[in-house]
Amino acid sequence: MFGKLREQSGNWRGDAATYTAAHARVRAEHGPASDWHCACGCGRQAEEWAYLGTDPEPKVSTHADSEGSLYSPDPEHYAPLAKPCHRSFDVWQAQRRTGVPIALVIAEALAA
Template identity: 45%
Template sequence: MTLQTDLTGHRHGHLTAVRFHRGSRQRQGTWECLCDCGETRHLSVAKFRRNKSCGCERPAHVSAAQRGVWDTETPTYPTAHQRVYSAKGQAAEHACPCGEQAAQWAYDGLDPDEFETRVSFKGVERIVKYSGDPKHYRALCISCHVKQDRYGKEVVS
């Protein structure tokens, strides 16, 4: 058993640790952190110490070249997922519609301006569709994400 560092009231950048949320045996707990802008994020101790805001300050922290990647009309697959993470936080901070803890962001397939790219995973190459708009992603557990992507089954919200 490891002891959790008490961060209650500690500040890092624009974030203040408010309260600890115990994790399961498989997942470590997270700290509910309040940003000066009013947003709340759930972060591990390491991420609390690494991040200085909820993401609201991100444009001030990145280079002009990196901002150009964010502002592009045709984002790469990794950039699209980074946009989702920046807008919505970690998927694990949300519940899947089935009631389990979410683990991944899943594209809903509804963006009329969707993009396609080839990705290779475990030696298998396939074409994946994705969106540059974070509103077309939802947090799902791995089981529901597989059902949606592989079998086209609707995951009820």
């Protein structure tokens, strides 16, 4: 129901998308994460869209809830994950550089 509002707001489109708008854009593109199984292969239902760290030019969030977090304005750089998997993945990701192939990212996140 907020789709129209977001489309009209200035930060919805292009590279200027904020952290919040970027995640809303992922949902608009791929649907709610709960429509998917967790991308790590654990068999759980996904709950959140996770930024995979694969954007060569990531942005840094200034949003209060996620300040300092990297994100991408491009929905292609996100995968659906269950909450525990997302937390583990973020910790793992914080210790590594960006630009790793997605399959490798998921495989290593699982093994961690």
